Amino acid sequence: MNLENLLIHKGKTILDALQKLNGILYISHISRLILFVVDDDNTILGSLTDGDIRRSLLKNADLYISTGQICNRDFVFERKREGFLDLQQFRKRDIKILPILDEFGKLVKIIDLEVIKSQLPLECMIMAGGRGKRLSPLTDTIPKPMLPLGEKPIIENNIDRLISFGIKKIYISVKYLGEQIEQYFGDGSNKGITIVYIKEDKPLGTAGALSLVDHFETEHILVMNSDLFTDVDFEELYLALIEQNADMAVASTEYKVDIPYAIFETRDTRVLDFKEKPSYVYHSNAGIYILKKELVHQIPKNEFYDITDLMGELVKGGGKLIHNPILGFWIDIGNPVDYKQAQELAKHVY
Structure with a gap:
């Protein structure tokens, strides 16, 4: 204003x-x-x-x-x-x-303070270049990030949430029908931010586009997928990274596996103990990351490279990778069932 x-x-x-x-x-x-x-x-x-x-x-x-x-x-x-x-x-x-x-x-x-949740010293990269084949025919003429969710596109929900955490500069990697995203958001000035588009000439995976940015101004970078619907607390993820002096923090979700049978604990053929229909909870990758900008130099220039590759190299090299659970809702909109679930949730969120 x-x-x-x-x-x-x-x-x-x-x-x-x-x-x-x-x-x-x-x-x-x-x-x-x-x-x-x-x-x-x-x-x-x-x-x-x-x-x-x-x-x-x-x-x-x-x-x-x-x-x-x-x-x-x-x-x-x-x-x-x-x-x-x-x-x-x-x-x-x-x-x-x-x-x-x-x-x-x-x-x-x-x-x-009624609108802004935090003031995070972060620039953000949103990965929005994918084809979204599993959502075809919806994505035959519209890029998946631009599919409506509530009263605005999926990616706009994420951008508005980033803004509420004080993030003022956002890079968006685009490829498939990326011109629709560019035309919709422009340079970001109508939202009071700066948007820079990183154009992929070929698929670069979930981290390759980071190598095309000449210089990040902030010491840490937030990276996220464009097709998420979540109320993740970016400040909590950032503070976890800082407080634990980590190189990268990954937002995580709980994935529960229910086993419908008794599970044996054995030594050779002898059963030592067993659990009847146990449930196991795993922490899974939620597609949201904050990393030190120095790690970008490890990403090969303009080549396909997933952020999980970077995570693997970090762990093998003795770096510190942490995860922080998302306590609210999280949906990865990858198929029609996920999209329908997100649409129903959006009715209650907005």
């Missing part, structure tokens, strides 16, 4: 502020009406909400008091900086809107 809409000069009156707050209702999707009072140099002096105005009117019954007199000068803010910003500390204090100021006290952005 245009930050100018949230600024008001200290010399303006309460009446001016009320008019500006009323205008925000029609030009912004901000979850709380708020203004920031500035001096002649546009330095922030304080915040001003409708509550501040009501309290002033009850005390003074004067619409022409200046905003500089009644603004909250003890407002909560953060300085602009690189790296991870823990938003949970502000949620615990019931902060709804967090202004980010530069070194001169000027407003550079706001974080709407």
Whole structure:
């Protein structure tokens, strides 16, 4: 949003502020009406909400008091900086809107804590070049990531979730009918982000497209498949990686196997013990990864290469690979049954 809409000069009156707050209702999707009072140099002096105005009117019954007199000068803010910003500390204090100021006290952005879940220092690569043959004929004229799910395409659900975690730059690898994805999202500016398209001339697997990016700006990269429907917590995955000093973190799902027979524990032909119809739970790959950008250099340039190949090399080389379970829902939309299940779930999620 245009930050100018949230600024008001200290010399303006309460009446001016009320008019500006009323205008925000029609030009912004901000979850709380708020203004920031500035001096002649546009330095922030304080915040001003409708509550501040009501309290002033009850005390003074004067619409022409200046905003500089009644603004909250003890407002909560953060300085602009690189790296991870823990938003949970502000949620615990019931902060709804967090202004980010530069070194001169000027407003550079706001974080709407009702909308933004996190501020992760990550760039993302979404793999969206596949043919999706198992969903034919639906994918004969539409790329699988663009199939509708709820009120928007599958891939848009993922992009919007990434945005809610503060991710501002997304690479999308495209091949089959990729021009439809490009035409739909453009450069990402309509969503307030940057989208860069990586065009595959040939199939490059689930990691090969990473080798076509000249330079990643963030120290870690999030990689995910485009055909997922999930409420994965990207912050939890990122913090697990950082806290355990891992080279790569993989989101995982539980896969349960029910054995319909008794399973013997044996030594030669002798039965030592047995379990009647046991169930085994395995952690399986959910198609979402965060990795150190240095690992990209291990990916062969413009060649077919799966991310599981990178995982295998990492483990064999003594690197640290961890997994973090997805506690919410996760569907890999690979066939008509999966797609139907995702469509039904989307009715209850949105």
